[in-house]
Amino acid sequence: MTHSPQMGRIISRGMANLFQLILERMGYCVYRYQEPPKPDPSKRYNTIATRYTHRAPFPWKTYSPWFDRTFLSVYDGVRGVTLIPEDRCYYIYHLAEYCAHLGGTMAECGVYRGGSAYFIALALERSQSTDRHLHLFDTFSGMPAKYISKNDPHKPNEFSRTSLAEVRAILADYSFVEFHPGTIPETFSSIEESTRFSFVHLDVDLYRSNKSCCEYFYGRMITGGVLLFDEYGFEGYEFTERLAIDEFFKDKPEHPFVLPTG
Numbered sequence: 001m002t003h004s005p006q007m008g009r010i011i012s013r014g015m016a017n018l019f020q021l022i023l024e025r026m027g028y029c030v031y032r033y034q035e036p037p038k039p040d041p042s043k044r045y046n047t048i049a050t051r052y053t054h055r056a057p058f059p060w061k062t063y064s065p066w067f068d069r070t071f072l073s074v075y076d077g078v079r080g081v082t083l084i085p086e087d088r089c090y091y092i093y094h095l096a097e098y099c100a101h102l103g104g105t106m107a108e109c110g111v112y113r114g115g116s117a118y119f120i121a122l123a124l125e126r127s128q129s130t131d132r133h134l135h136l137f138d139t140f141s142g143m144p145a146k147y148i149s150k151n152d153p154h155k156p157n158e159f160s161r162t163s164l165a166e167v168r169a170i171l172a173d174y175s176f177v178e179f180h181p182g183t184i185p186e187t188f189s190s191i192e193e194s195t196r197f198s199f200v201h202l203d204v205d206l207y208r209s210n211k212s213c214c215e216y217f218y219g220r221m222i223t224g225g226v227l228l229f230d231e232y233g234f235e236g237y238e239f240t241e242r243l244a245i246d247e248f249f250k251d252k253p254e255h256p257f258v259l260p261t262g
């Protein structure tokens with residue numbers, strides 16, 4: 001049996017769609033890979049490839065302390081319970097450490113299995129702060145369907161391979177950690193109105209969840225405090241997380257900026 005070229009194209013597109021559907025059901029997000037432009041050999045520095053390609057700014061090695069033995073020995077302990085790689089966890093830990101001297105309370109929204117929260121707890125534990133408090137917000141059962149908007153690259157119940165009991169066990173040594181299981185923003189009502197925050201790590205991925213977090217935390221930050229967003233600079237989040245944050249900060253004096261880790 002022979003197929004016309006058009007029939008061949010229809011069959012291969014059908015196969016590609018089926019393959020994409022299977023991968024998405026398995027929790028993967030599929031994007032078409034775009035070849036970055038070739039570096040221009042006549043230029044000494046080829047700094048910009050595409051807006052979504054990370055290139056080291058200089059053609060020599062830069063210090064990468066997230067691969068130092070001391071940091072890795074901690075990271076290795078939580079490697080299996082975080083989606084966040086070494087470099088981003090390094091920023092979380094050191095920004096929390098920096099903010100600890102401001103006092104106040106810290107929070108994380110989007111805890112999943114507890115890995116990134118562990119770094120905040122550790123920074124607080126090692127700080128001189130006498131008033132340590134870490135609030136953790138998540139459903140602890142996966143992405144809440146009612147907060148997923150049409151451009152969000154996540155499906156209901158994604159990240160459900162976790163439980164409150166598992167995360168409690170990981171953070172058992174830190175008595176200053178308080179858990180708020182349920183959906184954001186509803187769970188914010190369990191926080192005392194006068195609470196002020198010095199460091200908040202936001203890793204909720206979704207447009208609506210990010211909007212709610214900005215609305216809740218912005219006016220409750222201590223001067224000099226840090227709101228750290230995961231994924232703000234990631235390709236695929238331009239019309240979800242980044243849009244929510246940019247919309248929120250449009251009329252604010254502060255402007256988000258992108259770390260080289262995204």
Ligand SMILES: C[S@@+](CC[C@H](N)C(=O)[O-])C[C@H]1O[C@@H](n2cnc3c(N)ncnc32)[C@H](O)[C@@H]1O
Nearest residue numbers: 082083110112116138139142143183184204209
């Ligand atoms: C990418 S995961 C967090 C990863 C985690 N920080 C780590 O170290 O691997 C995103 C989490 O955000 C949570 N989330 C998103 N929107 C939420 C909402 N409105 N209420 C509660 N949890 C939410 C999901 O349940 C999920 O666990």
